[in-house]
Structures are given as C-alpha cells and as structure tokens.
Amino acid sequence: MKNKFKIVLYIIIVLILGILAFFFWAKSPNLDKSEYAKVMKFDGNESSKNNNDSTISLITYNIGYLSGMTNNTSVRPTEEFYDKNLKDIIGRLKKYPVDVLALQEIDFGGNRSYHVNQYQELAQALKFYNGCRSINWDKKYVPFPYFPISVHFKKMLSGQAVMSNFEIVDYERVVLSRVQSQPYYYSSMYLDRLVERIKVKVGDQEVMIFNAHTEAFDQKTRTQQILFLKDWFLRTAETMPVVMLGDFNSDPSYDNAAILEMYDDDRIGAMCSKEDLLCDKTLTYPTDKPIEQLDFVFFSTKHFELLDWKVLYDLGEVSDHFPVYTSLKLK
Structure with missing residues (x-):
C-alpha cells in the first residue's frame, strides 16, 4: 500500500x-523586447505624397488578423481562408489610397494565421513608403481558445502597425495600464494594450498620430486608459496638430462609456458628431450585423478641418470590424 x-x-x-x-x-x-517597436522603410516603395499638400487621409482598421467572424471563436479557419482574406483586403483597400493606414490586431508571423507576416504583405502590396509596428502579444504558446486543443493559437506574435506615405520622424510604443483583477496565470498569457505614438512630416508641418487599442473586457481599466489618452492628446495638441485613432472598445451606449469623454471637450474633434453616434452609417462592429461603434478618429480642432469621413462597409467580413476613413485639412 x-x-x-x-x-x-x-x-x-x-x-x-x-x-x-x-x-x-x-x-x-x-523575440527580445528590443524588437517590440520598429520603424521600417519598404524596399522599392517611394513616397507619393506632395510635400506641399496640407491634407491628410487616414484609415483606422482592426483587421482581426484577417479571421473574419471566426475571431476569438473555437474555429480554426484553413490557410486558404486567410490567403483569400489577405487578397481581398489588399484589393479593397486599393480603392481607398490614404496617407496613413493604422491597424490593430495584425499578425507578424504567428501560428494562428499560418506564420504570414501580414504587416509586410500589406505594406508592400499597398506600396507604402514607410511604417512602424509594435508587438503587444508575444508568447511561445497561447492555449486559447481553450477547447478543442486543435484550435489553440500556439505561437503568438501580434500587435499594431501604422503605414504611411509621410516620413516618420519619431516613434514610440507605449504600454497602457493593465487589468489588476486578473489572476497571475491569465495575466501572464494576456496581451499588452498599446498606443503607438508616431510623428510624421506633412509638408513643413509635424503632426502627431496616436494609434490606440484599449482594453476590451474590463470597463474600469478601459476608462483609465481612455482618460490617459485624452490627457495625452490635449497636452500634445498645445504644441502641434494631433490625430488619435483606433479601436477604443467603448461603444457610446455602454454604461459610463469612456469614449464620450473624448466628445466632452471642444478642443477634440471627431469624424462623426455626438448626434450621429450609433447611427446606421457609424456602426463598426461586428461585420455580419453591426450593432456597436468601437472605432474612432479624433483630431485637434485648433489645427484641423474635417473634410470627409465614412465607415467602409464594402470591406466586408475579412475582419469582425469595419474600417473608418477620414480626410482632414491642416488650417
């Protein structure tokens, strides 16, 4: 015994x-942490931007690593599924040539999207001059979705990226506050929530662009992050033009929706007015039947005039989010 x-x-x-x-x-x-933030110029691509032009066109797009409506579900799409979505997104984005393309949830060679560096593929195909990318999820093996084991993400290498035809003169990867209520084992496998701070040259004017992706599941943390971003926006706008865009994971209909803080200061402009929030033409999530508005573009009203904006519904279901296009003019 x-x-x-x-x-x-x-x-x-x-x-x-x-x-x-x-x-x-x-x-x-x-990867080593020194590799988490990187600026690149793309071989063979030249800047097509007129240095005297005072307009700036932008798209913010959470591409959901091109997984469509299977994002974060217990479904393992085929490699052919991802290949088709990559070709589709390239073809559809070519109809909207912009100066700045800001992306969230983009893979840089992870297992879940079959080791394709989506950043390199998109930048080369769309002929951007330069770009920057930030890693926010770097793990040897992510056991999610939990069941069955065959759908585990495994090797994870994902994050955010900005591609531009404006010269990038300064860049910083900033980690936002973490959820404090998560247990250690969960937090250890969780992604960092980031904002990318990119300074570009528009003619003879420097413009600061923030590409943000805030907390999705914990409201308290998301509110802290958005208030931090608002404060940073306003402090920066005292000295130079500012654009802040991304997936804020804060629908205006949520209780105490933090995104409304961005609408409560006349120094901050938005692609759509407060009165237009949650209209049919502004909803961005999910792509099979949009019912929420999570993706936004904000700008400093002191420096910019809004020329045009729209949600690009014709991008279809290559992601679970629709992109937002905005055109601005420097005053």
Missing part, C-alpha cells in the same frame, strides 16, 4: 512539475 501511495504521489509531483514547466515555457517570448 505504501509503495502504491509513493508511486501515485510521484506521478502527481511529476505532472505538477510538467505543467509548471510548460506554463513558464509557454508564456516566454519569441
């Missing part, structure tokens, strides 16, 4: 040690 107990105890100890070893390996990064 004692020998059987020892054997069972030994097996339990080995299993626990194995699980712990797997956990610490799985949460370890693929």
Whole structure:
C-alpha cells in the first residue's frame, strides 16, 4: 500500500512539475523586447505624397488578423481562408489610397494565421513608403481558445502597425495600464494594450498620430486608459496638430462609456458628431450585423478641418470590424 501511495504521489509531483514547466515555457517570448517597436522603410516603395499638400487621409482598421467572424471563436479557419482574406483586403483597400493606414490586431508571423507576416504583405502590396509596428502579444504558446486543443493559437506574435506615405520622424510604443483583477496565470498569457505614438512630416508641418487599442473586457481599466489618452492628446495638441485613432472598445451606449469623454471637450474633434453616434452609417462592429461603434478618429480642432469621413462597409467580413476613413485639412 505504501509503495502504491509513493508511486501515485510521484506521478502527481511529476505532472505538477510538467505543467509548471510548460506554463513558464509557454508564456516566454519569441523575440527580445528590443524588437517590440520598429520603424521600417519598404524596399522599392517611394513616397507619393506632395510635400506641399496640407491634407491628410487616414484609415483606422482592426483587421482581426484577417479571421473574419471566426475571431476569438473555437474555429480554426484553413490557410486558404486567410490567403483569400489577405487578397481581398489588399484589393479593397486599393480603392481607398490614404496617407496613413493604422491597424490593430495584425499578425507578424504567428501560428494562428499560418506564420504570414501580414504587416509586410500589406505594406508592400499597398506600396507604402514607410511604417512602424509594435508587438503587444508575444508568447511561445497561447492555449486559447481553450477547447478543442486543435484550435489553440500556439505561437503568438501580434500587435499594431501604422503605414504611411509621410516620413516618420519619431516613434514610440507605449504600454497602457493593465487589468489588476486578473489572476497571475491569465495575466501572464494576456496581451499588452498599446498606443503607438508616431510623428510624421506633412509638408513643413509635424503632426502627431496616436494609434490606440484599449482594453476590451474590463470597463474600469478601459476608462483609465481612455482618460490617459485624452490627457495625452490635449497636452500634445498645445504644441502641434494631433490625430488619435483606433479601436477604443467603448461603444457610446455602454454604461459610463469612456469614449464620450473624448466628445466632452471642444478642443477634440471627431469624424462623426455626438448626434450621429450609433447611427446606421457609424456602426463598426461586428461585420455580419453591426450593432456597436468601437472605432474612432479624433483630431485637434485648433489645427484641423474635417473634410470627409465614412465607415467602409464594402470591406466586408475579412475582419469582425469595419474600417473608418477620414480626410482632414491642416488650417
């Protein structure tokens, strides 16, 4: 009996040690942190922007790693599915040539999207001059979705990116506040919420662009992040033109919706007015039947005049979000 107990105890100890070893390996990064923020010029692509032009056109787009409506579900699309969505998004975005394309949830060679560097593929195909990318999710093995095991994301390398025909003169990757209520094992596997700070040259004027992706699941943390971004926006706008865009994960209909804080200061302009929030033409999520408005473009009213904007519904279901197009003119 004692020998059987020892054997069972030994097996339990080995299993626990194995699980712990797997956990610490799985949460370890693929890249050194020095690689998490990078500016690139794309070979063979030249800037098509007239240096004297005072207009700036932008698209913000959470591309959901091109997984369509399967994003974060227990479905493993085929490699052909991703290839088709990549070709579709390239073809459809070519109809909207812009100066700045800001992306969220883009993969840089992770397993879930079959190791394709979507950033490189899009930038080259759309002929952008330069760009920057930030890693916000770098893990050896992400066991999500939880069941079945065959749909696990496994190697994860994902984040945010900006592509531009304006020269990028300064760039910074900034990690936003984390959810404090999450247990250690969950937090260790969770992504960083980021804002990319990009300074570009528009003619002889420098413009600051913020590409943000705030917390999706914890309202308290999301509110903290959006208030931080609003304060940073206003402080920066004291000295230069500012555009802040991205997926804010804050629908105006939510209780105490933090995104409304951006509408309560006349120094901040938005692509749509407060009266137009949640209209049919402004909803961005989900793409099969949009009912929420999560994606926004804001600008400093002191420096910009709004020329045009629209949600690009013709981009279809290559993501679970629709992109937002905006055109601005420097005053």
